[in-house]
Amino acid sequence: MAGGPGSYVLGAEERKEVLDVLDGGNLFRYGTPGVDGFQAKVVTFENEMAERLGHKHVVATSSGTGSLMCCLAALGIGMGDEVIVPGYTFIASIATIAMMNAIPVLAEIDESLTIDPTKIEALITPKTKAIMPVHMLGNPCDMDPIMEIAKKHHLYVIEDCCQAVGAAYKGRRVGTIGDMGAYSLNVFKTITTGDGGFVGTSDDELYERAFGFHDQGHKPCRMGVEVGNRSMVGMNMRMNELSGAVAVAQGRKLDGILDTLRAKKKELKDQLQGIDGLGFRKINDEKECATLLTLLFDTKELADKFCAAMGTSPIAKSGWHVYNNMEQILDKKTWTDNHPFHLSDRTYEKHMLPQTDDILDRAVNISIGVVDKGLGSGCGININSTEDEINATAKHIREVIAGL
Ligand SMILES: *Cc1c(COP(=O)(O)O)cnc(C)c1O
Numbered sequence: 116m117a118g119g120p121g122s123y124v125l126g127a128e129e130r131k132e133v134l135d136v137l138d139g140g141n142l143f144r145y146g147t148p149g150v151d152g153f154q155a156k157v158v159t160f161e162n163e164m165a166e167r168l169g170h171k172h173v174v175a176t177s178s179g180t181g182s183l184m185c186c187l188a189a190l191g192i193g194m195g196d197e198v199i200v201p202g203y204t205f206i207a208s209i210a211t212i213a214m215m216n217a218i219p220v221l222a223e224i225d226e227s228l229t230i231d232p233t234k235i236e237a238l239i240t241p242k243t244k245a246i247m248p249v250h251m252l253g254n255p256c257d258m259d260p261i262m263e264i265a266k267k268h269h270l271y272v273i274e275d276c277c278q279a280v281g282a283a284y285k286g287r288r289v290g291t292i293g294d295m296g297a298y299s300l301n302v303f304k305t306i307t308t309g310d311g312g313f314v315g316t317s318d319d320e321l322y323e324r325a326f327g328f329h330d331q332g333h334k335p336c337r338m339g340v341e342v343g344n345r346s347m348v349g350m351n352m353r354m355n356e357l358s359g360a361v362a363v364a365q366g367r368k369l370d371g372i373l374d375t376l377r378a379k380k381k382e383l384k385d386q387l388q389g390i391d392g393l394g395f396r397k398i399n400d401e402k403e404c405a406t407l408l409t410l411l412f413d414t415k416e417l418a419d420k421f422c423a424a425m426g427t428s429p430i431a432k433s434g435w436h437v438y439n440n441m442e443q444i445l446d447k448k449t450w451t452d453n454h455p456f457h458l459s460d461r462t463y464e465k466h467m468l469p470q471t472d473d474i475l476d477r478a479v480n481i482s483i484g485v486v487d488k489g490l491g492s493g494c495g496i497n498i499n500s501t502e503d504e505i506n507a508t509a510k511h512i513r514e515v516i517a518g519l
Contacts, residue, residue, distance in 0.1 A: 116486070117302075117303070117486050117487055117488065118302045118303060118307070118485075118486060118487075119302060119303045119304045119305055119306070119307055119406065119484060119485045119486075119487075120305060120306075120372050120375075120376060120406065120484035120485065120497070120498040121300075121304065121305060121306035121307040121365050121368070121372065122302050122307050123484075123497055123498045123499055124368060124372065124498060124499075125361075128364040128367065128368070129360070129361045129364040129365065131364070132156060132360035132361065132363050132364045133357060133360045133361060135154050135156070135360060136154050136156055136356045136357055136359075136360045137357075138152070139151075139152030139153060139154045140152045141153045141154065141356065142355055142356045142357060143355065143356065144157040144158070144175075144353055144354060144355060144356055144359065145336065145337055154356060154360070156356045156359035156360040156362070156363050157175050157353075157354050157355070157356060157358075157359030157362070158336070158359075159359070159363050160173075160175055160313075160354075160359050160362040160363045160366055161173040161174065161175050161313070163363065163366055163367070164313060164315070164362075164366050165315065167281075167288075167366065167369065167370075168281070168288040168290060168291060168296075168315060169287065169288050169291045170290065170291055170296070170315035170316060170317055171316070171317035171318075171319070171322070172315065172316055172317065172319070172322035172335075173313050173314065173315050174313060174314045174322065174325050174326050174329055174335075175311065175312075175313045175353075175354035175358075175359060175362065176311065176312045176313055176314060176329050176352045176353070176354060177310065177311060177312065177352045177353065177354055177358075178299065178301065178310055178311065178312045178352070179207060179275075179277040179297060179298060179299025179300070179301065179304075179312040180207040180210075180211055180299075180312075181312060181329065181350070181352035182277075182297035182298060182299065182312040182313060182314045182352075183207060183208065183211040183247075183273070183275060183277075183297040184211050184214060184215060184328070184350070184352075185297070185314045185325040185328045185329050185352065186273045186294075186295040186296075186297050186314060186325065187211060187212065187215040187217065187245075187273065188215065188324065188325070188328040188347075188349075189295060189314075189316075189321045189322075189324035189325040189328060190244070190245060190271045190273070190294065190295070190321065192212075192215055192217050192244050192245060192271075193215060193216050193217060194216045194217070194455055195216070195217070195218065195242060195455060195459070196217040196218065196242060196243075196244040196245075197217065197218045197219075197220050197240060197242040197243045197244065198212045198217050198218070198219055198220065198243075198244060198245045198246070198247055198273075199220045199222050199230075199235055199238050199239070199243060199245070199246045199247065200212060200219050200220070200221065200222065200230075200246075200247040200249070200275075201221070201222050201223070201224050201229065201230040201248070201249055201251070201471075202221040202222065202223065202224065202437070202438035202467075202468040202471045203224045203228060203249075203251060203430075203436060203437055203438070203471055203475060204249040204251060204275065204436060205249075205277065205278070205435070205436055206435055206436075206441050206443070206444065207277070208247055208249050208275045208277075209221070209438070209441065209444050210443065210444070212247070213444075213447075213449065213454075213456035216454075216455045216456070217244070217455075217456075218242070218455070218456060218459050218461055219444070219456075220238050220243070220461070221438055221463065221467065221468060222234055222235060222238055222468075223468050223470045223471050224251075224468075224470070224471050224474060224475075225397070225470075225474070226396055226397045226411060226474060227254055227256070227257065227396055227397040227398065227399050228251050228252060228254060228396050228409060228430075228474065228475075228478065229248065229249065229250065229251050229254055229255075229256040229257070229399065230246075230248050230249065230256055230261070231470065232256075232257050232260035232261050232264065233260075234470070235261065235264050236264055236268075239264075239268050239270070243268070243270060244270065244271060245270055245271040245272065245273055246261060246264070246265055246270055246271075246272050246273075246293075247272075247273045247274075247275055248261050248272065248274055248275065248293070249275040249277075249278075250274065250275065250276050250278060250279035250282055250289050251278060251279075252278055252406065252407045252409060252480065252485075252490070253278055253279045253282055253305070253403050253404025253405060253406040253407060253485075254279070254282070254396070254398055254399055254403045254404075255279065255282050255283065255284035255289050255399050255400045255402075255403060256274075256284070256289075256399065257284075257399050258284050258285075258289075258292045258293075259285070261293075262292065262293070265293075271293070271294045271295075272292070272293030272294055273293060273294065273295050273296075273297065274289055274290045274292065274293045274295070274296040274297070275297055276289045276290040276296045276297060276298045277297065277298060277299035277304060277312070278299075278304065278305075278404070278406070278485075279305070279403070279404050280298050280299075280300075280304060280305045280306060280369065280404070281305060281306075281369045281370065281372075281373050281404060282373075282400070282402060282403050282404045283400060283402035284399060284400045284402070285400060290315045291315065291317065294316065294318065294321065295314060295315065295316045295318075295321055295325070296314070296315040296316070297312065297314055298312055298313050298314070298315065299311075299312045300312055300313070300358075300362060300365070303485055303487045303489075303490075304485075305369065305372060305373070305404055305406060305484070305485075306362075306365035306366065306368065306369050306372065307361075307365060308354070308358040308359075308361040308362045308365065309358065309361070310358075311354055311358045311362060313354075314329075322335065323335060323346065324346060324347070327345065327346040327347050327349050328347065328349045328350060328352075329349065329350065329351075329352040329353065330349055330350075330351065330352070330353055331345070331348070331349045331350075331351065332345035332346050332347045332348055332349045333345060333349075334346075372484070372498065373404060373405065375498055376404065376405040376406060376483055376484045376498060377401075377405040379405075379483055379484075379496060379498070379500065379505060380405040380408055380483045382502065382505050382506075382509075383408060383481070383483065383495075383496065383505050383508060383509055384408055386506070386509035386510075386513070387408075387410075387509060387512060387513065390513065390516055392412060392413045392414070392417050392516075393410060393411075393412055393413075393417075393516060394410075394411045394412075394413070395408070395409060395410060395411055396409040396411050396478060404484075405483055405484065406482075406483055406484040406485040407480050407481065407482060407483055407484075407485055407490065407492055407495075408480070408481040408482075408483055408495065409430075409478055409479070409480055409481070410478065410479045410480075410481060411474070411477055411478050412477045412478075412479070413477070414477065415429075415473075415476040415477055417477075417519065418476065418477045418478070418479055420519045421479060421515060421516060421519060422479060424515045424518070424519065425479075425494050425512075425515055426493065426494065427479065427480075427491060427492075427493040427494050428479075428491050428493070429475065429476060429477065429478060429479050429491065430475040430478040430479065430480060430490075430491045431472065431475040431476045431478075432491075433480070433488070433489065433490060433491030434488070434489045434490075434491070435489060436489070436490060437471075437475055438463070438467075438468065438471075439465045439466065439472070444463055445463045445464060445465065447459075447463065479491065480492035480495075481494060481495035481496075481508075481512070482494065482495035482496065482497065483495060483496060483497075483498075484497060484498045494508075495508060496508050
């Protein structure tokens with residue numbers, strides 16, 4: 116089955132939370148606890164996740180894409196503003212910048228497969244408003260130099276934590292280091308509600324604005340007098356109580372899932388040490404999510420041969436997480452030709468990021484907890500794999516490499 120670790124451990128806990136809501140009969144996220152069967156699952160999830168990650172505020176949403184848009188809106192990013200984002204990420208990171216009428220500026224990644232901090236400053240112009248580091252494949256970005264650059268140039272930092280819920284960098288959970296963090300709960304992520312997401316921040320005003328954007332400009336939880344008091348026009352990106360119920364149970368499993376994945380990844384990785392021509396991507400903090408093991412071969416030729424023998428693909432050819440494969444971005448396709456992204460002078464072309472291309476040509480994902488061909492992790496283990504299965508996988512990989 117394709118999916119993330121959260122989808123592999125759905126069980127009695129999620130069932131109980133969902134049945135609470137169905138038995139109560141109130142599926143809407145707003146209500147008064149105890150009145151009309153309201154169970155306050157979404158609010159419970161928000162409060163527990165804020166506490167768990169170290170945010171003052173969390174807003175649950177309907178997707179990671181929506182969460183990114185809430186962050187951009189809360190920070191006032193719009194027409195013609197430039198946002199620096201890596202060329203290796205899920206398309207939503209880049210697309211949401213364009214969706215908010217701003218201009219994505221693509222940056223190189225380094226061997227951690229996250230944004231290369233040494234390549235950011237050259238991209239800054241008077242129009243730059245923010246940096247969007249993406250904690251790709253569960254690995255935290257190297258946030259210290261990124262925050263230093265942001266401070267020096269007065270830029271906002273929006274952390275795209277969609278693939279790294281719960282990961283930590285130098286003792287702090289990702290999403291709490293920049294101004295805001297955006298998270299996804301879709302089925303391929305660390306924990307899941309089928310679809311869903313959330314925004315985290317510790318700034319009261321940003322929280323209010325993100326909340327407003329996600330729900331027609333209303334004040335948080337629609338409390339107090341609203342008519343005449345709404346901050347802006349907004350969308351409907353609310354999470355409903357059924358998703359909130361699953362989110363409560365999955366949130367409580369998060370740290371257990373991460374511990375299990377880290378242990379299983381170590382078992383597999385330890386058995387793949389010392390092989391000629393094979394290394395691993397750089398991990399910026401051992402408290403990464405461990406959802407994937409990324410092999411980094413010395414040469415593209417070796418990576419291609421390995422993939423052919425394993426029936427998988429190097430990341431460069433894995434699909435839509437690589438800017439080279441994003442035709443909507445390369446051709447600036449929106450729903451109208453009269454769109455600031457379409458009309459901007461910036462051009463996007465295949466192979467505009469040679470360092471990124473070189474790394475992704477040599478990189479191969481092995482699944483640990485996220486099983487997703489779209490990430491190139493068409494082989495490997497999952498969160499429920501036994502020690503015997505892990506050993507067999509390690510042995511198979513070693514044999515394949517020895518035979519190349
Ligand atoms: C999954 C993902 C998103 C979008 O999340 P959805 O919940 O699918 O909308 C954004 N950014 C990254 C890096 C992702 O992996």
